[in-house]
Amino acid sequence: MKYYTLLCVVFALFITSCKEESGTKTLYLAHTLPQTHPVHKGILKFQESLDKKSNGTLKIKIFPDGQLGSEREVLELLQIGSVAITKVSAATMSNFVPEYHVLGIPYLFRDKEHQFDVLEGPIGKSILEKGSKFYLRGLCYYDAGSRSFYTSNKAIRTPDDLKGLKIRVMNNQMAINMVNAMGGSATPMAYGELYTAIQQGVVDGAENNPPSFVSSNHFEVSKYYTLDQHSAVPDVLLISTKYWEKLTDQEKIWVQEAAEESSEAEKKYWNDSVEESMKIATEAGVEIIIPEKSLFAEKSKSVLEEFEKENPDLSSLIEQIKKN
Known part of the structure; x- marks a missing residue:
């Protein structure tokens, strides 16, 4: 009942937002992250860039902190056209577009440079467009860091150290x-x-990226953080095709350019957040371990093999990414 009521309220707001006042259009953007998060800061850059490019004729109204629901709920609002834009994990988008699954394969990307060469090139752009048939058009990717292991009482220096450990x-x-x-x-x-x-x-x-490790206060109950960086699933900025199709050709260019500019800014915000988080963890007495990542990559090869066996139609995409 609560969600139904929220949906009605948001839909009413959307109807109001579609009315052009003095030639101005307002796009509602909802996400689940706090306003201190680097992704939110990237979204603020998107808001600023679009306002500047359109001379104030395209406005972004942001609803952070999960005000309009969870990632899944906001995606549904995009699909019916009640909200224009959102940010979700690529893992969430894999429920609609199988190609997003590939981005979560352990050690698929050689490093951060390789990851964004892929995401910002033809391969990544093709994946973004595939969501359009579900009314979820991708605009750009945001850096969501690399996930690594952290533990309470036993340091993980090699994969063998994981034996017998329950990892969330x-x-x-x-x-x-x-x-x-x-x-x-x-x-x-x-x-x-x-x-x-x-x-x-x-x-x-458990395993997660440095900003999440610190913002969750897990560093208070975990003595060791092993930077094995086993996966790097990005976030995705999406626009409802129901709203995209209401934009003029020029407005679409402005929105796309502003999104890509915000992506570049967000990567810098993310790096700053990682540095700050690592400093906090270190000062709190957490031992930071830099392991031989190739040992972990070797152990996880079976994950890729099993994935390709179950998804043979995605093998070609995986090879393209490796060769990029």
Whole structure:
């Protein structure tokens, strides 16, 4: 009932926003992240750039902090045209477009430069466009960092150190397969329960990027952080095709250019956030471990092999990314 009421309110707001006043159009943008997050700062850059390019004729009204619902709920609002734009994880988009699954394969990208060469080139742009048939057109990618292991009482220096450890993962089959392949015991669990679970020894650790490790306060109950950087799933900025089709050709150019400019800015904000987070963790007494990543990559090869076996039609895409 609560969601239905919210939907009605948002739809009413959307109808109002479609009215052009003095030649101005307003696009509603909703996301689930706090306003201190580097992705939100990137979205502010998007808002600023679009206002400047359009001379104030295209405005962005931002609803952060999950004000309009979860990622899934906001995606539904985009699909019916009640909200114009949102940011979600590429993992969430894989429920609509199988190609997004590929971006979560462990050690698919050689490094950050390779990742964004792929994402910002023909391969990445092709994936962004594939969501259009579900009314979810991708505009650009945002950096969401690399996920690494952190543990409470035992340091992970090689994959062998994962043996016997319960590691919390998202309820995602690839993440589960990866941890199990490396020798750990993958334990899906709600993110909100994780702090207490580590503190009480229900799980031995988890995996995430540095800003999340710190903002969740997990560094308070985890003594070791191993930067194995096993996966780098980006975020995606999406626009509802129902709103995209209402824009003129010139307005579409402005929106796309502003999105790409915000992507560049967000990468810098993300790097700053990583540096700050690592400093906080180190000062709190967390041991930062730089392991031999090739050992972890070797252990996770079976994840790729299993994925290709189950998704033979995506093998060509994987090869293209490797050769890029």
